[in-house]
Amino acid sequence: MSSARQSGTSTVWSLVLFATLALFAATLYAIFVVAPVEQQMGIVQKIFYFHVPSAYAMYVGFGVSAVGSAVYLLKRDPKWDALGVAGAEVGTLFCLIVLLTGPLWARKAWGVWWTWDPRLTTTLLAGMIFAAYLALRSMGDAGEVEKRFAAGLALFGVVDLPLIHYSVQRWRGGHPTVITGKGGGLESEMYWTLGLSFIAFTGLAVLLIWARASVERQREQTARLRLELMHR
Amino acid sequence: MRALIAALVLGCTMLLVPVALAEEPPAEPAATAAETPKDAAEERATQFVGVRGPEAESISGGALLLAAYAIVWALLFLFLMRMRGLQRQTAEELERLSAEIRASGAR
Numbered sequence: 001m002s003s004a005r006q007s008g009t010s011t012v013w014s015l016v017l018f019a020t021l022a023l024f025a026a027t028l029y030a031i032f033v034v035a036p037v038e039q040q041m042g043i044v045q046k047i048f049y050f051h052v053p054s055a056y057a058m059y060v061g062f063g064v065s066a067v068g069s070a071v072y073l074l075k076r077d078p079k080w081d082a083l084g085v086a087g088a089e090v091g092t093l094f095c096l097i098v099l100l101t102g103p104l105w106a107r108k109a110w111g112v113w114w115t116w117d118p119r120l121t122t123t124l125l126a127g128m129i130f131a132a133y134l135a136l137r138s139m140g141d142a143g144e145v146e147k148r149f150a151a152g153l154a155l156f157g158v159v160d161l162p163l164i165h166y167s168v169q170r171w172r173g174g175h176p177t178v179i180t181g182k183g184g185g186l187e188s189e190m191y192w193t194l195g196l197s198f199i200a201f202t203g204l205a206v207l208l209i210w211a212r213a214s215v216e217r218q219r220e221q222t223a224r225l226r227l228e229l230m231h232r
Numbered sequence: 233m234r235a236l237i238a239a240l241v242l243g244c245t246m247l248l249v250p251v252a253l254a255e256e257p258p259a260e261p262a263a264t265a266a267e268t269p270k271d272a273a274e275e276r277a278t279q280f281v282g283v284r285g286p287e288a289e290s291i292s293g294g295a296l297l298l299a300a301y302a303i304v305w306a307l308l309f310l311f312l313m314r315m316r317g318l319q320r321q322t323a324e325e326l327e328r329l330s331a332e333i334r335a336s337g338a339r
Contacts, residue, residue: 041293043297046297047296047300050300050304051300054304089311093308093311096307097303100303101303104296104297104299108291108296204308211315215322218326222322222325222329225329226329229333229336
């Protein structure tokens with residue numbers, strides 16, 4: 001990479017980083033000061049402002065992983081494989097956040113930590129598929145076969161994303177549908193707070209995928225160099 | 233006249249007593265063992281019965297909210313630490329490989 005391009009990339013990275021940090025500060029202010037406490041559930045409803053954008057960031061991560069994997073299967077270019085790994089890791093991180101913050105909210109709202117609601121079940125399924133992807137990739141230096149098999153797994157896993165999204169509309173369950181449903185929706189302060197949180201989480205997901213893909217490419221280059229040295 | 237009055241009283245008594253008895257509230261049941269006066273030792277609880285479902289909620293919403301936000305920041309921190317570890321490991325590996333290349337070039 002030329003030094004001018006590297007400098008440009010570094011500037012963009014810094015801009016996105018500072019914008020994301022500022023957005024998170026604004027989001028936290030909006031959540032705890034601007035947005036009103038929900039009438040029925042009380043203060044615990046404020047989990048919503050991190051829970052839903054985390055689910056969205058999970059979609060971004062898994063979607064990026066599927067795109068990277070699909071292009072890798074077509075071109076066999078390691079940089080796309082690195083993107084697939086980065087997307088899968090970041091997606092799994094946000095999936096874990098969703099699966100841990102959801103039960104804390106559900107305990108107060110539904111009286112149970114977990115229920116086999118269609119959306120919860122399909123989210124757990126997506127998490128398990130991508131956890132299998134990461135387990136496969138964590139077994140030492142992945143060879144070509146492992147990389148291709150993992151890429152196929154990512155493409156299989158991404159099919160679950162529309163199921164997660166439309167499960168609340170198609171099947172009966174207890175999950176709220178204030179955004180995707182036809183109910184009363186959100187009050188304006190809640191709406192803007194959620195919007196701000198969505199933008200902040202998008203920035204965070206982009207930064208994490210970017211950083212993780214960069215590390216993965218360096219690891220790939222190091223592994224290649226090691227192999228070349230061994231065959232000298 | 234006295235016989236008439238006596239007949240009226242008797243008739244009224246025979247008519248009104250069954251009606252009065254019919255409208256009377258049911259007699260109080262005999263005092264149960266629980267209502268009988270006890271001393272302090274006897275008033276202690278002898279069993280615990282669990283309440284299930286939403287009624288059992290005793291965790292405050294604030295604690296749950298705090299836990300949820302703590303989980304988010306903790307997981308993000310752990311992810312960043314892991315990435316830093318990977319980066320450090322890669323840098324060390326690169327350093328080692330560079331040294332090997334320099335050594336093999338010198339030979």
